[in-house]
Amino acid sequence: MRRSIIALAIVGALALTGCGPTGEGFPDNGGPTADPSELDGDWQLADGEDAQGVFDLKESVSTITLTGPRTGGRTSCNIFGATVNVNGDEINVAPGAVTEAACEDPDLMTLEWRYLAALEEVTNHEVDGETLTLSGGDVILIFDAVPDVPISEFSGTIWRLEGLVTGAGADGSTASPVGTGGIVFNKDGTVTGNGGCSDFTGQWEVSGGVVVVTALVFEDTDCPNDLVAQEKHVATALGTGFTPLIEGDRLTIFPATGKLGLVYRNSASSSA
Secondary structure, eight states: OEEEOOBOGGGHHHHOOSSSSOOSSSOOOOSOOOOOTTTOEEEEEEEEEETTEEOOOTTOOOEEEESSSEEEEEOSSOEEEEEEEEETTEEEEEEEEEOOOOOSSHHHHHHHHHHHHHHHHOOEEEEETTEEEEEETTEEEEEEEOOOOOHHHHBTOEEEEEEEEESOGGGOEEEOOSSOOEEEEOTTSEEEEEOSSSEEEEEEEEETTEEEEEEEEEOOEEEOHHHHHHHHHHHHHHTTOBOOEEETTEEEEOOTTOSEEEEEEEHHHHTO
16 A cells, blocks of 8 residues: 555646746736737647757647737646737737646747747737737748637536546557546536545646646545556646547546546446
8 A cells, every 4th residue: 555645736737837938927018018819819839940940840749829918828748828919910929927847858848938939929820710820020920710618518517437547549458447536627626536546636737728636635545556557647647738539438538748648438428
């Protein structure tokens, strides 16, 4: 038996300090701001280049959310705040504070720095249907519109843990969980659940078109080693940021930058 205590340092997502170019909180640059209606929404980086060359995006997810002068987004491994000023076709993006999660892949860390630095260089924007282009100097950033997260379809539902996913694509595999795990994304922004042995609590929100779980803490419980490993798997998968995939009564959680995922099933159907 081994005691299981998992407290994710993703609370740093709210502390907003560290990794990447940081500023003093969320600065207000002032200046004229035009009607941003055509820019409003979540945008995911599809292609980009700077003075160093073309970005190698790999499986990373970098986004920007445009909803007015104070905004933000996601880098490969972190969340950032920013101030955006729009005047006609001109745009100024000033990244502010950034969370402090470290990227396991050093290439993703480099991409994160380049993306944030590129945002500071853009001076013009163009929207063509579902594509946003930000450019300026040596920088061209091309974004695709991110579909809305289906909040109403997965929040408030009791989901029972059905599978532990390791790897992606043809190299991926799914194992059956031990114990009875589950999760509820409550409509008040809290998340509650069980990893198979210990109950956990946390907070969730939608940022940059993905669901971000923060302040995830597991209870201090004596658990067998296999369940300790399982709960670490659950914590890691939840803590990276994901877009929920709902197919019928099944919810799949798989972070684009991670190797660990989760499969849940609606408890109403799994118990029927």
